[in-house]
Amino acid sequence: MVVRAAVAGASGYAGGELLRLLLTHPQVEIGALTGHSNAGERLGALQPHLRPLADRVLQPTTAEVLSGHDVVFLALPHGQSAAVAEQLGDEVLVVDMGADFRLEDPADWEKFYGSPHAGTWPYGLPELPGARAALEGSKRIAVPGCYPTAVSLALFPAYAAGLAEPEAVVVAASGTSGAGKAAKPHLLGSEVMGSMSPYGVGGTHRHTPEMIQNLGAAAGEPVSVSFTPTLAPMPRGILATCSAKAKPGVSAASLRDVYEKAFADEPFVDLLPEGQWPATAAVYGSNAVQIQVAHDEAAGRIIVISAIDNLAKGTAGGALQSMNIALGLPEDTGLSTIGVAP
Ligand SMILES: NC(=O)C1=CN([C@@H]2O[C@H](COP(=O)(O)OP(=O)(O)OC[C@H]3O[C@@H](n4cnc5c(N)ncnc54)[C@H](OP(=O)(O)O)[C@@H]3O)[C@@H](O)[C@H]2O)C=CC1
Numbered sequence: 001m002v003v004r005a006a007v008a009g010a011s012g013y014a015g016g017e018l019l020r021l022l023l024t025h026p027q028v029e030i031g032a033l034t035g036h037s038n039a040g041e042r043l044g045a046l047q048p049h050l051r052p053l054a055d056r057v058l059q060p061t062t063a064e065v066l067s068g069h070d071v072v073f074l075a076l077p078h079g080q081s082a083a084v085a086e087q088l089g090d091e092v093l094v095v096d097m098g099a100d101f102r103l104e105d106p107a108d109w110e111k112f113y114g115s116p117h118a119g120t121w122p123y124g125l126p127e128l129p130g131a132r133a134a135l136e137g138s139k140r141i142a143v144p145g146c147y148p149t150a151v152s153l154a155l156f157p158a159y160a161a162g163l164a165e166p167e168a169v170v171v172a173a174s175g176t177s178g179a180g181k182a183a184k185p186h187l188l189g190s191e192v193m194g195s196m197s198p199y200g201v202g203g204t205h206r207h208t209p210e211m212i213q214n215l216g217a218a219a220g221e222p223v224s225v226s227f228t229p230t231l232a233p234m235p236r237g238i239l240a241t242c243s244a245k246a247k248p249g250v251s252a253a254s255l256r257d258v259y260e261k262a263f264a265d266e267p268f269v270d271l272l273p274e275g276q277w278p279a280t281a282a283v284y285g286s287n288a289v290q291i292q293v294a295h296d297e298a299a300g301r302i303i304v305i306s307a308i309d310n311l312a313k314g315t316a317g318g319a320l321q322s323m324n325i326a327l328g329l330p331e332d333t334g335l336s337t338i339g340v341a342p
C-alpha cells in the first residue's frame with residue numbers, strides 16, 4: 001500500500017516535524033508541500049534538517065495543489081483549515097493539525113477563537129475511551145492541541161474510574177516551539193533564555209475548553225479545569241502537573257492500579273516505575289508519553305505528571321498515529337519511542 005501525502009504548512013514547525021516523521025514511514029510517499037509567505041522557496045532553506053527534501057520547492061496552499069493525494073495534512077494557523085478542507089472532497093483523508101475542528105460546542109469556539117465555528121471532526125487522541133473506533137476508516141481527523149494531549153492523557157483514567165472530584169488544577173510548562181515559527185516579542189531569545197514565565201492565566205488559554213471537553217467525557221459529568229501554562233527555556237517539550245481532589249476511599253494502591261490498567265496496552269504511554277518522574281528530555285523527538293501518579297494523602301489530592309514532546313506526540317506524531325488508524329495500518333508505523341539525550 002502506497003499512501004501519497006501532501007503537507008500544507010510545510011515551512012512551519014508542525015509541518016517540519018511531520019515531514020521528519022513521514023520520511024521514515026514505509027508506506028508514505030511525500031507529494032505536494034505548500035507554504036504561504038514562503039511559497040516558491042526551497043524547503044532546504046527553511047527546514048535544513050530535512051535533507052532528503054532539501055530541493056523540493058514550496059507551492060502555494062491551494063486546493064488545486066493539494067488535490068490528487070490520499071492524505072492531506074493541514075499544519076496551518078487557526079481558522080485557515082476549513083476553507084481548504086471543504087474543497088478537497090470526501091474521498092481524501094484530511095488531517096487537521098490546527099484547532100478548527102477539535103471543539104464540539106460552537107459557543108466554546110467562538111469565545112476562545114473569536115470566529116464562526118467550522119465543525120467537529122473525530123478527535124485524534126487514540127488513547128481516549130472510544131477514540132480509536134471513531135478514527136478507524138474516518139476521512140477527517142482533528143489533531144488535539146499539545147497541552148490537551150498531555151493533560152487529557154494524565155487525567156482521563158482518574159476521571160473514567162471515578163477517583164477524582166470534577167475540579168482539576170493544571171500547571172504546565174511548554175517549550176517555545178509550541179508558539180510556532182512566526183516571530184513574537186515574548187519569544188525573543190533574550191526574553192526566554194534563563195527564565196520561566198506564565199501566560200494565558202485565569203482560564204483564558206484556548207486549550208482550556210478542549211481539556212474540559214475531554215475530561216468531562218471521561219468523567220460522565222462536567223469537569224472544571226483551572227489551567228496555567230508557562231513558557232520554559234527549551235525548544236521542545238511539555239511537562240504537565242495535574243491534580244484533583246481525591247474522592248473518598250482513594251488510596252495510592254487503587255490509584256496506581258487504575259493507571260496500570262488504563263495504559264497496559266498503549267504502545268506510546270509509559271506509566272513509569274514508582275519513584276521515577278517524567279522528564280521532557282526523555283521524550284525529545286519521540287512519540288512516547290511519560291506519566292507518573294501520586295496520592296498526596298495529607299492534601300487529599302491525586303497528582304498526575306505527564307511529559308510529551310509538543311511537536312511529536314503533541315502534534316505531528318499524534319497526527320501520524322491517527323492517520324495510521326484511519327487507514328488501517330499498524331498504529332506505530334513510522335513512529336519512534338526512542339528519544340534523543342542528553
Ligand atoms: N507548534 C506546536 O507545538 C503545535 C502546533 N499546532 C498547530 O499546528 C498549526 C501550525 O503551527 P506551527 O507549525 O507551530 O506554526 P508555524 O508558524 O511554525 O507555521 C505556520 C505554517 O502555516 C503557514 N501559513 C501562515 N499563514 C497562512 C495562511 N494565511 N494561509 C495558509 N498558510 C499559512 C506558514 O507558511 P509560511 O511560513 O510560508 O508563511 C507555515 O507553513 C497551528 O494550527 C498550530 O496551532 C498544534 C499543536 C502543537
Ligand SMILES: CC(=O)N[C@@H](CCC(=O)OP(=O)(O)O)C(=O)O
Pocket residue numbers: 097098099144145146147174175176177178179180207229231
Ligand atoms: C508555548 C506556546 O505558545 N504554545 C502554544 C500552544 C500551541 C498548540 O498546541 O497548539 P494549537 O495552537 O494547535 O492549539 C500556545 O500556548 O498557544
